Amino acid sequence: FFTCDWVAPIDKLTEEYPMVLSTVREVGHYSCRSMTGNCAALAALADEPGYAQINTADAARLGIEDEALVWVHSRKGKIITRAQVSDRPNKGAIYMTYQWWIGACNELVTENLSPITKTPEYKYCAVRVEPIADQRAAEQYVIDEYNKLKTRLRESAMG
Structure with missing residues (x-):
């Protein structure tokens, strides 16, 4: 391992995109859930597909109720997802898991790459x-x- 100096994110908050999206992984699930998604014990650990965890104060300010479907927009696109209102995320931030077909938050992440690691800014996206x-x-x-999506996958698998 090696350490490096902190570098500010390339994506910037603006009036149009005032919140930070941070993509997270659910405990027990790997990547897109192709191996772990059908396991009942692991599924019990999971949130519903496509949850966006949003701070209670932010949800109240935006008129968003717990469990309601919402749009999340970034400079790259938009997705539909279900709001999970709690005090877990910081005010001004939303957390989303990336394992789901609907509400696939990685579709929102820009192509900005870290100048050091050359990986996308999955942990910081203005939304x-x-x-x-x-x-x-x-x-x-x-x-x-x-x-x-299921139809396209089935057709693709059938050749």
Whole structure:
């Protein structure tokens, strides 16, 4: 191992993207869950796919309720995910796991590379979180998108 000096993130917070996304891994799951996702004991440890953990004060300020579907936007794109409101994340930050098909937070991370490690800034991405007014339509959107993904995977596997 070697140490290096701290380097500020390349992605910057702005009025349009005022919050920090940090991608995290769930205990017990590896990478995209292809090996661990079907294990009942490990699944019991997991949050629902695509949770965004958001601080209680931030959720109140944005009008976001616990378990509600929300949009998370970055300079690279947007995803739909479910809010998990708690005091666990710091104010101004959201935490998301990257193991899920719907709400795949790595789709938000920019291509900025650390000048030292040459890896993407997975732990720091400027984002905006927005509530979704029509939760019923949002729930149907998630179901439809999940089914589209499964169909594409099935077709790809069949050749």
